[in-house]
Amino acid sequence: MGERISPSLRGCSKSCCLTSRGAPSFFRLLTLTGPLCLFFPRWVNRKDAGGHNVFEGGFLGLDNIGAFNRSEPLPTGGTLRQADGTAWMAFYCLNMLSIALELAKHNPVYEDIASKFFEVSFVIELGNDIEVECL
Amino acid sequence: MTYPEGAQDASLWNDHDGMYYDAIVFGPGHSMQLPVRSLVGLIPLYGTLVLEPAVLNRFPGFKKRMEWFIDNRPEVSKRNMANMKAGGKGERRLLALADKDRLVKILEKMLDECEFLSEHGIRS
Numbered sequence: 001m002g003e004r005i006s007p008s009l010r011g012c013s014k015s016c017c018l019t020s021r022g023a024p025s026f027f028r029l030l031t032l033t034g035p036l037c038l039f040f041p042r043w044v045n046r047k048d049a050g051g052h053n054v055f056e057g058g059f060l061g062l063d064n065i066g067a068f069n070r071s072e073p074l075p076t077g078g079t080l081r082q083a084d085g086t087a088w089m090a091f092y093c094l095n096m097l098s099i100a101l102e103l104a105k106h107n108p109v110y111e112d113i114a115s116k117f118f119e120v121s122f123v124i125e126l127g128n129d130i131e132v133e134c135l
Numbered sequence: 136m137t138y139p140e141g142a143q144d145a146s147l148w149n150d151h152d153g154m155y156y157d158a159i160v161f162g163p164g165h166s167m168q169l170p171v172r173s174l175v176g177l178i179p180l181y182g183t184l185v186l187e188p189a190v191l192n193r194f195p196g197f198k199k200r201m202e203w204f205i206d207n208r209p210e211v212s213k214r215n216m217a218n219m220k221a222g223g224k225g226e227r228r229l230l231a232l233a234d235k236d237r238l239v240k241i242l243e244k245m246l247d248e249c250e251f252l253s254e255h256g257i258r259s
Contacts, residue, residue: 065173065259066157076159081166083147083155084178086136090232094184097230101190101197108196115200121182121230122208 033099037113040096044089086124093121136179136232153240155179155233174259177245182232188225 062084063070070080100114136155137146145166147155155176160166191198233241245251251258 062173062175062178062259066175067169067171070157074159076161078159078161078166081147081158081160082175083136083157084175086147087155087179087182087232090179090182094182094230098184101194104194104197111194111197114194114197118197118201118230119204122204 029099029103033096033103036096036099040092090121090124093117093124097121148237153237154244155241172244172250174257177241177251177257179232180238180241184230186228186230188227191228 068074068080070082074080094117097114097117100110100117104110104114136148137144145158147158147168149156149168149170152170152172154172155178156168156170156172157175158166158168191201231238245257
């Protein structure tokens with residue numbers, strides 16, 4: 001996935017495939033989902049400079065309406081915290097939750113993964129103070 | 136959508152304007168919002184998911200952990216989930232980044248023809 005691609009677009013498109021094409025085979029969905037699970041922590045780790053689950057960086061498709069080119073360092077110095085970047089990550093997370101619940105119908109392993117995405121979606125919204133506890 | 140600013144938390148949500156904005160963090164304890172009203176502030180509305188009761192009943196482990204989270208993180212669930220305890224229509228559970236109050240405030244602007252809404256769709 002390139003730097004200039006919105007983080008959740010792949011998850012969104014595959015989630016849409018779920019609803020528009022009927023139920024895909026388990027293995028087909030598994031093949032689609034594997035890379036998404038790898039991309040998710042990549043975005044979490046690389047686009048959250050402060051480690052507070054508030055995200056920045058990347059093109060996100062809205063640079064042409066912003067005050068700054070958000071793919072480049074800010075002329076003012078400092079780091080941008082992006083409302084849309086953070087929202088895309090929450091959206092990505094909720095799509096992954098939806099996909100994991102679909103996969104769990106065939107393999108119970110994905111029920112635990114769904115729980116993890118459920119918790120992470122709240123961490124993204126609440127930000128720095130929340131740590132997900134293992135149950 | 137919050138981050139630490141000194142001893143307190145700062146948020147990308149602006150209570151006065153009723154909108155999400157980007158913010159610049161200059162250093163520990165020093166940041167400022169960029170009050171530019173644009174499509175950026177509408178993207179948080181994408182972060183929604185409805186959990187159907189059939190799904191929750193099918194996965195008792197998931198349901199149990201979800202309810203643990205709601206019971207033990209009330210400050211999180213109150214703010215982020217509509218009708219999470221009571222359930223919505225047909226016992227559906229709504230997960231949403233923007234709660235009801237924020238949704239209403241954002242929609243007021245999004246559907247205002249003097250702001251976002253145009254004859255050709257939503258202005259960016």
